[in-house]
Structure formats: C-alpha cells, structure tokens
Amino acid sequence: MPRTETGVQPGEPPEPKDLRPWGVVAADLPDPSTGRIGPDFFFPGRDTSRPFELEIGSGKGTFLVQEAATRAGSDFLGVEYAGEFFRHAADRVRRRGMAHVRLLYADAVEFVRHWVADGCVSVVHLYFSDPWPKKRHHKRRVVQLDTLAEFHRVLRPAGELRLVTDHPDLWAWYEERVPQVAHLFERRPFERPASAGEGEVVGTNFERKYRREGRPFHAMTLVRRG
Ligand SMILES: C[S@@+](CC[C@H](N)C(=O)[O-])C[C@H]1O[C@@H](n2cnc3c(N)ncnc32)[C@H](O)[C@@H]1O
Numbered sequence: 001m002p003r004t005e006t007g008v009q010p011g012e013p014p015e016p017k018d019l020r021p022w023g024v025v026a027a028d029l030p031d032p033s034t035g036r037i038g039p040d041f042f043f044p045g046r047d048t049s050r051p052f053e054l055e056i057g058s059g060k061g062t063f064l065v066q067e068a069a070t071r072a073g074s075d076f077l078g079v080e081y082a083g084e085f086f087r088h089a090a091d092r093v094r095r096r097g098m099a100h101v102r103l104l105y106a107d108a109v110e111f112v113r114h115w116v117a118d119g120c121v122s123v124v125h126l127y128f129s130d131p132w133p134k135k136r137h138h139k140r141r142v143v144q145l146d147t148l149a150e151f152h153r154v155l156r157p158a159g160e161l162r163l164v165t166d167h168p169d170l171w172a173w174y175e176e177r178v179p180q181v182a183h184l185f186e187r188r189p190f191e192r193p194a195s196a197g198e199g200e201v202v203g204t205n206f207e208r209k210y211r212r213e214g215r216p217f218h219a220m221t222l223v224r225r226g
Contacts, residue, residue, distance in 0.1 A: 023090030026106035036117040042102040051122035056108040061089025062205045066195035068101045079108035116154045124161045128206035131167040152184040155224040164219040171218040190219035
C-alpha cells in the first residue's frame with residue numbers, strides 16, 4: 001500500500017458509487033495486459049483533438065478545478081493515491097459538474113508506467129511533490145530517471161512536464177537529473193498558468209500554505225524533444 005508524507009494514509013478505496021464518473025478507482029482500469037489506455041477511457045466519445053493533461057498528486061484538487069475552469073477546451077485527469085484527498089477532489093469536480101475533469105485513485109507512477117498510451121498527454125503537472133527527505137526513501141520520489149523516460153513516452157511531441165517545489169533537496173534532485181535526460185527534454189523557464197492568483201507560481205493548496213510561511217519556490221518546465 002503506498003504511503004504519503006502528508007499525514008493522510010491512503011486507507012481503503014473510497015466508495016466510488018457516488019463519485020462516478022468524476023472519480024475513478026484503479027480497480028476500474030482494464031487489465032494492462034489488454035493494452036494501454038488513452039484519454040477516451042476517462043472521457044468517452046471526446047473530440048480527439050482536445051489536449052489531455054495529467055496532474056500527479058492533485059491533493060484536494062485546488063489547481064485542477066481552478067485551471068480547468070479557465071480552459072474548457074482541454075481535458076484534465078488528476079491522479080491521487082491518498083483516499084481522503086481523492087474523494088475531496090472528485091467531490092469538488094462533481095459539485096461543479098465539470099465534464100472535462102476526472103480524478104483517478106491510483107499510484108500515478110504505476111498508472112503512467114503500465115496504463116498510459118504513448119504520446120497522448122499534452123502536459124504533466126507535478127506540483128509540490130512529496131520530497132521524501134530521508135535517503136532510504138529517495139526511491140519513492142516521483143521523479144526518477146526511469147519515470148522521466150516514462151513521462152517522455154506518454155507526452156506528445158513538444159508536450160510539457162511542469163515542476164514546482166519549495167523543497168531545496170528535491171529541487172537539487174531535479175537539477176541533478178535534468179541534465180541526464182537532456183536528450184529527452186529541453187529545459188525552459190516555468191510560465192505561470194492562467195489560473196494562478198496574484199503573486200502565485202501555480203496556486204496549489206500547498207503553495208498557499210507554504211507562502212504564508214514565507215518559503216521560496218523553484219519551478220521549471222521540461223519540453224519533450226522528438
Ligand atoms: C505535498 S502534496 C501536494 C498536493 C498538491 N499538488 C498541492 O500542491 O497542493 C503531494 C500529494 O501527492 C500525492 N502523491 C504523492 N505521490 C503520489 C503518487 N505516486 N501517485 C499519486 N499521488 C501521489 C500525495 O498523496 C499528496 O496528496
């Protein structure tokens with residue numbers, strides 16, 4: 001069972017019956033041996049020209065609902081493995097009746113690795129990812145050389161991986177790995193999304209909390225080569 005650093009244990013999968021179709025649980029996914037899936041799985045009958053964006057670790061869904069409200073022309077999937085946060089975010093989307101936003105209760109790294117089809121994602125958002133500061137836990141960090149290769153695989157050409165953190169060690173970890181995948185990604189400055197508030201980098205829940213504490217933030221965008 002995955003664990004989080006946020007004090008919320010994943011626990012049992014939430015009862016999905018009231019959250020469908022806004023909330024999907026990993027058990028709803030097809031057996032990966034039957035082939036990979038694209039955005040149509042979450043948005044049946046969608047116009048295939050619509051961009052599909054993935055947020056990893058969407059927490060309470062603040063960024064997702066804010067950003068999706070400004071961009072009705074894109075489809076968004078938030079992946080969250082803490083049950084309480086998943087339920088909270090899916091419920092926010094349900095209450096707003098957002099047909100272009102879905103939440104998935106799953107380990108996002110496993111989901112990307114085993115389920116997501118090649119070249120179908122326009123943007124991967126990864127904001128305030130758990131830093132796992134102890135050395136023996138570094139392997140739990142979302143960004144690893146192999147996950148960067150997976151993000152490259154699922155992104156469309158010129159698709160983006162967008163990273164923001166407050167954590168100096170995690171930022172150093174990113175800075176160390178990015179040159180090692182320079183053949184896969186070009187590094188560019190981070191551009192604030194349309195939904196960010198005054199003075200915000202991206203405007204997630206954690207950013208707002210840490211901003212009150214006066215923490216500085218670090219951000220970059222990696223653009224898929226090839
Ligand atoms: C520090 S919180 C940040 C939440 C949100 N992005 C924000 O900035 O407010 C990190 C979130 O990522 C989730 N998370 C961490 N690793 C994950 C993974 N591999 N798959 C899905 N969710 C993950 C945690 O459960 C937690 O909700």
